[in-house]
Amino acid sequence: MSDFLRLVKLVSPYWQRMLWAVLLGFLTVGSNIGLLTTSAYLISKAALHPSVAELMVAIVGVRFFGIARAVFRYLERYFSHDVTFRLLSQLRVWFYQAMEPLAPARLQIQHSGDLLSRIVSDVEVLKNFYLRVLAPPLVAVLILVLMITFYSQFAVKLTYLYLFFFVVAGLILPLGVRLRGRGLGRQMVAVRAQMNARLVDSIQGMTEIIAYGQRQAIQENVSQISGKLISLQGKTAVLSGLANSLNGLTMHLALWSILVLSIPLVTTGEIKEVYLAVLALGVLSSFEAVGNLPLTFHYLEESLAAAKRLFSITATKPTVSNPMLPTSVPDSFDLHTKGLSFSYDRDKTYALQNINLAIPQGGRVAVVGPSGAGKSTLVNLLLRFWDYQQGSIYLGGRNIKELQPEELRQLIAVVAQRTHLFNTTIRENLLLAKPTATAEELADVVHRARLDDFIQELPNGDQTYIGEGGFKLSGGQRQRIAIARALLKDAPILILDEATAGLDAVTEREVMSAIDELMQGRTCLMLTHRLTGLERMDQILVLDEGKLAEQGTHRELLQRKGLYYRMWELSRQIEQ
Known part of the structure; x- marks a missing residue:
């Protein structure tokens, strides 16, 4: 009834x-x-x-x-x-x-x-x-x-x-x-x-x-x-x-x-x-x-x-609720976590436990670790797809739980390993980041993402349909579209979640050059299990089973000869 x-x-x-x-x-x-x-x-x-x-x-x-x-x-x-x-x-x-x-x-x-x-x-x-x-x-x-x-x-x-x-x-x-x-x-x-x-x-x-x-x-x-x-x-x-x-x-x-x-x-x-x-x-x-x-x-x-x-x-209640009295968007975009702990199932082990992280505005921090270490979980918490149980995350000195989830996500651009592309044109997929973008803005981000030569070769240019999930494109082309979309959004915070995973060495270098362009002037958090190019990062955090195992620069971590050093040695052997 x-x-x-x-x-x-x-x-x-x-x-x-x-x-x-x-x-x-x-x-x-x-x-x-x-x-x-x-x-x-x-x-x-x-x-x-x-x-x-x-x-x-x-x-x-x-x-x-x-x-x-x-x-x-x-x-x-x-x-x-x-x-x-x-x-x-x-x-x-x-x-x-x-x-x-x-x-x-x-x-x-x-x-x-x-x-x-x-x-x-x-x-x-x-x-x-x-x-x-x-x-x-x-x-x-x-x-x-x-x-x-x-x-x-x-x-x-x-x-x-x-x-x-x-x-x-x-x-x-x-x-x-x-x-x-x-x-x-x-x-x-x-x-x-x-x-x-x-x-x-x-x-x-x-x-x-x-x-x-x-x-x-x-x-x-x-x-x-x-x-x-x-x-x-x-x-x-x-x-x-x-x-x-x-x-x-x-x-x-x-x-x-x-x-x-x-x-x-x-x-x-x-x-x-x-x-x-x-x-x-x-x-x-x-x-x-x-x-x-x-x-x-x-x-x-x-x-x-x-x-x-x-x-x-x-009737299902969302895992994330809006704050009763939301605060305004912060003026600065530095990220800090204090004692951050989270479990997907409260009766099971923590996916992240007691994580302390500090990224100054404009800083670059990489989070590395084996599969299942908790890297993607950290992204989910930053985007408020889930809410953490213990600790806190601060953006510009304000707890992100005090911000409206939609306003928080407007400040963050994500380039993920598996970028979803819709079964429509390249142009429409780019406009997802900014529906009001002009032709000049689109041309600019296409050029900066190293996509202009590829698009010019297509019969219909950026009006070319790319198929379900972008199956008509290569992995590198899909990632460059994701980078162009992030450039068009022009968010002050950038998250790179395994952005080059699954790419060959040549394509990876091309994508990384576009990523370098994307990181300029942004607070950047790179999550990866590949250790290529981490010398340019300000700091590296090594996660292992949800815990912070090591922290430091690339050189410092190699000198300690801990988990990071073993991962780096293993990656060199695989490349050889």
Whole structure:
């Protein structure tokens, strides 16, 4: 029930448009009732050969209701679909806004395919919440009131009989369909999400699947899930067909029952003979209002299952919270950490423990260490993707927890080992750092990142599409785009996280020359397990298992012949 109320709250901003759509739906069905009943009266009356003057009102009524039904149907579809599309748009924006603060900490346990399924398929399912769950019952209630008023003008027995069959079609039949298809909507949502997640994961990992010969296994798994989905869709189709058949049966039983009960009333003169067909066709036309009700509970169950999947994400609390009284952006950009300790899981060992770091404004500090030493964790804490449990981080003398996370990240540019490039043009990927950048600014950063010769050789220049993840580019080209993006952002703090990892020696030197340009005048923190070029750093910190093992300049650390010296010796042997 709580999920239902939360859904109602989400759609409540459009209640006025919804009421208009319901009213137009009522007028549409009402016009259909008016058309058939007036036509029946006109034909019955004309059979008695009255003067044309006596038929004029009925003739005008038929024309009016015929035109009105088409107009109201168009307006009803317009308003109902307008509010549905507005609702879907709002739901997607709402879900994205709720999901964004959870990245990356809270979303790491989620499959990318499952998240895509939630924001696309599950939100799409919720269109039925208004179209097939909320609106049809309201229209049916209004039509019921109209028809009870109509039949009460002729005989109370007709009113009770009509009410009985209307309740059977509008309430008892949907409850029966719900019992017959209990759990079907929930299973549909779950299996559809499983299918989407499997397909996305398979497409993203297609290279590895083919390389390791797992095509057949993946195909069998997808086929198995597809079989479940097809089976559920088949059951839903059978349920829909059964519901439509029973609804049609109920409608015709009501028609014949009203007709049979009305004939004696006509015979005794309680009802005029010209109204016999009117009473019968009134039933036939009014049952349009209950045509969509048998599957109401099925769509409700499906909507609640989809909503539950969305709410499970939106109800998650971010790991990082905004300060109650945020301070202004500092004037200086020196970085200091004092006793910094952090664990991803409070019950496990520390990823960083008692780290003390000092980088003056404009200074260059390298953090080195073997894989798993805690280098990337330090970046995550500086960017406030996670919040540390002990110690503190100061920027310009201010604790970063006192700054708005978005304002803090505006001060930091990151060149990571795996820079994500979007499936669009080089220009659009660069503009991610500064959407308002001019052509001159773009040309400048392209030149400083040593990209101009490469871009000039492309057929469409910087308007060339680079593919998903930039797969059309080499590793060095992707890194230079990342450097150009950092240059365009022009942030006072620069973090280089394994920026040259995976590059060959020649490409690494080219990228490092661009990085040298990037580091000028910025507070720089370089995290790497490669020890090339660290002579230019002001200070080097050596991490080992989350702890600060050594600290000093390149020369000082070599003279101590500790962990740094062993890493340096090993790297020289590998290069040779």
